[in-house]
Amino acid sequence: MSGVSAEALVELAKRRGFFLQSAGAYGGVSGFYTFGPQGAAMKRNVEDTWRERFAIQEGHMEVDAPTVLPEPVFEASGHLDGFDDMLVECPECGQSHRADHIVEDDPDTGIEEAESLAPERVEEVIAEYELACPTCGTGLAGQAIEQFNLMFETTIGPGSSSPGYLRPETAQGIFIEFPQLAEYARNQLPFGVTQIGRAYRNEISPRKSLLRVREFTQAELELFVDPDADDVPDLSAVADVTAQFYSADAQAEADGEPVEMTVGEAFDEGVVADPWIAYYLGVAAEWYAAIGVDMDRFRFRQHRPGELAHYSEDCWDAEGEVSDPGEDPDWIELGGFAYRADYDLSKHDAHSDEDFTVFKQYDEPVSVETPTVDPAMGYLGPEFGGAAGNVAAALEALAEDEPDAFDGEDVTVDVDGESYTVPVEKTGFAIEEVTESGEHITPHVVEPSLGIDRALYTALDHAYREDEVDGEERTYLELPPEVAPTTVGVFPLMDKDGLGERAREIAAELRTAGFSVAYDDSGAIGRRYRRQDEIGTPYCVTVDYDTLEDASVTIRDRDSTDQTRVAVADLDSTIESLVDGETTFDEL
Structure with missing residues (x-):
């Protein structure tokens, strides 16, 4: 028979050398796990199968970026301001807990995804259902919910003048090197960059062994595409792959359920809108099945509007069911498939000194009308003194953004809060016809991001078997040979x-x-x-x-x-x- 409790699986994992809580000799440290001989071998095999399918077979590059990056990277990416979880502290025992988890864990609330709720609403739910501290049972009604940033902070070099952070995702290590990576790809879109590496999140309340930890391994692909091009993947390669699709619309319905369909049907019927997302959902479904995930206990779930990350226009999660036998289904996120648009590259372009665009060559040169200015500095200097240079720069920016502003006799620009009026004849404004061979564009990003640790745990859970051989009970793991340690x-x-x-x-x-x-x-x-x-x-x-x-x-x-x-x-x-x-x- 199949099915195993989390407690029994963790016991087997420790006894047979798959994984165990780290630093046991010092009382253990929550959220950190050591992979033993069997676990390290299996983890390496899982990573190798991912690399073979997502990097080598797809023809993508692979990089290995540092796990510590300077603070400006995360200022640009938005992690300093928006990478938070909701924290509530027990007034009796002082233990801190994720407020959204407390709401989700109480069956009376009927709320499965409290993370998408505003902190004020979570406070109301805690009070309404009289939810209590999981540690000591003290009521939490009236306790303030704070936003807690999940990144581990450090300093780079001696002193505190160069703050840095352990990366909360491997993606930023790829994005910040985009200008050089684009050169390696000869500026030809689409191209993909993969990475397998450790990421760190200072979880408020780690739990469920490998399923909620503070250090974990991600396998990510950042695919850079031209949003206006006709380059689309060959969906025929995965069109017949079948999976359960749980759309945002179905989740909003009282009786909405996941629907089993092929990837081709999901795209053709508009369930999955983006062809690249659809393609990699198909690739991932085949990969999960290959490493031993039971596809009857697997689904793709679309993020609802309130769940979408700040960078994502659309996102689907791969989810696996790892419930204890006889318990209600417990679905865990195994990976995310996000359309990040140009958010990341635009942010790093604006915050850094590098150009995060690629030059897109036209099939044939085109003639375009371009507004230009050639200010008469002999007029601007005596008229505006030290502000003349800034006025000239402002005129150039205005001509590019609002050429119609030069239709009258005078044009006015603002510099440092002051207005300056210049006769149009002194601006040298003109419309010139120029021939362009191409344009600079900011690529969009499609990101399949998979958790290796959770994939390993799910494969173990789904592989667990018990039977009887020669009158004796037997426990075995029905792991595929490719990933067996x-x-x-x-x-x-x-x-x-x-x-x-x-x-x-x-x-x-x-x-x-x-x-x-x-x-x-x-x-x-x-x-x-x-x-x-x-x-x-x-x-x-x-x-x-x-x-x-x-x-x-x-x-x-x-x-x-x-x-x-x-x-x-x-x-x-x-x-x-x-x-x-x-x-x-x-x-x-």
């Missing part, structure tokens, strides 16, 4: 008569062939099988006395527990064929 376990039937030596030789040969191999000669063979089953190892190889006679071994399938004999000479190619899906175990 170990590909094959190698066991000698017993460590004597040369069996152990031959098994170690076979294990070494399989490692040389590129497989992740676990060698185990401790305990009964059945116990060794169970240990590998519980960490998701898809195949186990047993070396017995027949191996010494006919150079064959027993290979065992994790899911079915079926076994068959394979020649040692064919072992690596057989396992490779099984891992790649070219052969099924039944066919052996």
